[in-house]
Amino acid sequence: MAAMFSQNPLMNGPNYSFNDAPKVNAPEGARQHRFDPYTDNGGSTLAIAGADFTIMAGDTRHTSGYSINSRYYPKVFKIGGTTADQHDANLVLSVVGFAADGEALKERLDAICKMYRYRHGKPMSVKACAQRLSTILYQKRFFPYYVYAILGGLDEEGKGAVYSYDPVGSYEREQCRAGGAAASLIMPFLDNQVNFKNQYVPGSGEGHALQERERKPLSRNEVEVLVKDAFDGAVERHIEVGDGLQMMVITKDGIEEILLPLKKD
Amino acid sequence: MADRYSFSLTTFSPSGKLVQIEYALNAVNQGVTALGIKATNGIVLATEKKSSSPLTDPSSLSKISLVTPNIGMVYSGMGPDYRVLVDRARKVSHTGYKRIYNEYPPTRILVQDVARVMQEATQSGGVRPYGVSLLIAGWDEGILPEEEEEDSTNEKTAQAEDEQKKPTGKTGGILKGGPMLYQVDPSGSYFPWKATAIGKSATTAKTFLEKRYTEGLELEDAVHIALLTLKETIEGEMNGETIEIGIVGPPADHLLGVEGVEGAKGPRFRKLTPQEIEDYLTNL
Amino acid sequence: MSSPFSINGGACVAMVGKDCVAIACDLRLGLQALTVSNNFPKIFQYGDNVFLGLTGLATDVATVSDLFRYKVNMYRLREERHIAPTTFANLVSSSLYERRFGPYFVSPVVAGLEAKTGKPFICGFDSIGCIDFAKDFIVSGTATEQLFGMCESLWEPDLGPDELFETISQALLNAVDRDALSGWGAHVYIIEKDKVTKRLLKGRQD
Numbered sequence: 001m002a003a004m005f006s007q008n009p010l011m012n013g014p015n016y017s018f019n020d021a022p023k024v025n026a027p028e029g030a031r032q033h034r035f036d037p038y039t040d041n042g043g044s045t046l047a048i049a050g051a052d053f054t055i056m057a058g059d060t061r062h063t064s065g066y067s068i069n070s071r072y073y074p075k076v077f078k079i080g081g082t083t084a085d086q087h088d089a090n091l092v093l094s095v096v097g098f099a100a101d102g103e104a105l106k107e108r109l110d111a112i113c114k115m116y117r118y119r120h121g122k123p124m125s126v127k128a129c130a131q132r133l134s135t136i137l138y139q140k141r142f143f144p145y146y147v148y149a150i151l152g153g154l155d156e157e158g159k160g161a162v163y164s165y166d167p168v169g170s171y172e173r174e175q176c177r178a179g180g181a182a183a184s185l186i187m188p189f190l191d192n193q194v195n196f197k198n199q200y201v202p203g204s205g206e207g208h209a210l211q212e213r214e215r216k217p218l219s220r221n222e223v224e225v226l227v228k229d230a231f232d233g234a235v236e237r238h239i240e241v242g243d244g245l246q247m248m249v250i251t252k253d254g255i256e257e258i259l260l261p262l263k264k265d
Numbered sequence: 266m267a268d269r270y271s272f273s274l275t276t277f278s279p280s281g282k283l284v285q286i287e288y289a290l291n292a293v294n295q296g297v298t299a300l301g302i303k304a305t306n307g308i309v310l311a312t313e314k315k316s317s318s319p320l321t322d323p324s325s326l327s328k329i330s331l332v333t334p335n336i337g338m339v340y341s342g343m344g345p346d347y348r349v350l351v352d353r354a355r356k357v358s359h360t361g362y363k364r365i366y367n368e369y370p371p372t373r374i375l376v377q378d379v380a381r382v383m384q385e386a387t388q389s390g391g392v393r394p395y396g397v398s399l400l401i402a403g404w405d406e407g408i409l410p411e412e413e414e415e416d417s418t419n420e421k422t423a424q425a426e427d428e429q430k431k432p433t434g435k436t437g438g439i440l441k442g443g444p445m446l447y448q449v450d451p452s453g454s455y456f457p458w459k460a461t462a463i464g465k466s467a468t469t470a471k472t473f474l475e476k477r478y479t480e481g482l483e484l485e486d487a488v489h490i491a492l493l494t495l496k497e498t499i500e501g502e503m504n505g506e507t508i509e510i511g512i513v514g515p516p517a518d519h520l521l522g523v524e525g526v527e528g529a530k531g532p533r534f535r536k537l538t539p540q541e542i543e544d545y546l547t548n549l
Numbered sequence: 550m551s552s553p554f555s556i557n558g559g560a561c562v563a564m565v566g567k568d569c570v571a572i573a574c575d576l577r578l579g580l581q582a583l584t585v586s587n588n589f590p591k592i593f594q595y596g597d598n599v600f601l602g603l604t605g606l607a608t609d610v611a612t613v614s615d616l617f618r619y620k621v622n623m624y625r626l627r628e629e630r631h632i633a634p635t636t637f638a639n640l641v642s643s644s645l646y647e648r649r650f651g652p653y654f655v656s657p658v659v660a661g662l663e664a665k666t667g668k669p670f671i672c673g674f675d676s677i678g679c680i681d682f683a684k685d686f687i688v689s690g691t692a693t694e695q696l697f698g699m700c701e702s703l704w705e706p707d708l709g710p711d712e713l714f715e716t717i718s719q720a721l722l723n724a725v726d727r728d729a730l731s732g733w734g735a736h737v738y739i740i741e742k743d744k745v746t747k748r749l750l751k752g753r754q755d
Contacts, residue, residue, distance in 0.1 A: 184694040184698065366643075367636075407665070
């Protein structure tokens, strides 16, 4: 009961902790052992695929409960380059949820992509990497990586590709996806602005005669503005999102990283 | 327990009269005269402070009371009964209105609430009617947009429009806002007035008011007339100490106690200080 | 899921425009995942330009809307005038707080124009009557998060009636499409100085 009304968020949600406190009202010497291996570190991610590019984005705040641990803790990573600086990487992974698991997952996927490169003499395709990531996640089906991952890159035809995952490896290729704390705030906005959901051609009729607004791929500039607007909205209404906006723009010429400020309150 | 065997003392006489109420009115008609005059931009309430002994401290006696920031009242009749009613009026304006709507009651609503209290005393067991008549004066914020003043040249077209115009409310007064003056009697009946008087010399005062009252009166003129009327009926000396005047006028921001609070409006009802009364008396 | 606020589902949003306000709601009534009705409006009118949106437990939505119908009718008879939006908002607040320790499970939204000045007014409440006076928009219901995301990105100051209709409609429609407990069509009211326009939106029927 005390924990229910506690002002300390660490006492409410799941947090990384060991506990072997003596049980109240238990026989002498009986102890209850608990292991809570997960923490939610907040934050949000977003990915949009364009005609010949993909933009992956995430805020850089790292929280636990109501505390801000860091104002610059990236969630978006280049994957599978030959070197540590990832200058020749062609894939981007974003992870949100439990940051430690995210970090571990990133390291593991990066190592696998690198091994693939050494063995095959070519970088891994997004499609292949996407399938491999699913396998990695499912292998830990009963002690999952507590992360919502999104993988972005360019497919074999050079079109933007976004793959989104649940924590146990269920995945899907999509045009766009929001993940993390503010996913529910951002996702309907994306439906509306990227996939033109609920938009119809004016004067095209009523009921079933209505014609949906034709979907056309957005330009890189339009998508960048959309991403910024989406995050500005999320920052306003979600306390776990803010500080910085990290964007990775994947084109055939490589990956460009952009860092923009977000509100810090 | 007590109310089980208590019966109303106010019962009908065979001729259909409630004599207890008539007795209460007799008490009122022996009271010190009080009067109220409604002007276009405010109201004045006035009465005489009569003390039975030269040893009393007149500044401690107060017969005109503030009920809400925009409503005040005065009485004629029994002082103790009046103080009970002031308490009830102040209480009911909060419990019955401000705590519900977060705004003070319009004058008519308050008058009805006070009238209900007085009526209940004529029908309940174990109590007697209140021995007072009240004059309640207040200012209501209007609900409808203020209408343009029509000048005489437009009178004909205005008349034509009037025929088409639908009445927006039964009582134009409360919708348009402005000054309101009511009298409440021990029976619980109440009447709106332009100007009236209650108490010992009510008849004389009303006759005088009928002569002096004109439409389109301004507050300053109303105060003047109030003092003249009082002078007709007063028994003692007339000065700042022996006269009490309450006015409903423009918001008195100097009584707010704070400055620079956005949207804060001072009370419209306030009592004139003895000095202010003296100033009016010298200009009489 | 067993929270009384999310058994029946539903969403409501109000927005301020230039000399106008808008209020909109979805039409779904459900029992957990089962949809029972697709014609359960959650907006009620209490004067020429006073509107109340109620989301939450459907039985309380019905009870509370009727309670305010009674209270507003009594106000009108007693005071011989229509209730103003701000006065109504305070009435809602005090009525809900009266049930402080056994609340109605509703999240009300008030929208209207001040009769005298024509000034837009919106506000929202928690279930025990704490008022949230907002200058921009108010959201409530099971799709609050989605609505916040939509409103925060679509709304801008000084929208005209037509633009405001488009904005509030898109905000509601796209928000409820991402909430399984809301949707199945919508009602949208655009309130102007001397005109109220009510539109029915079909929306996705799933």
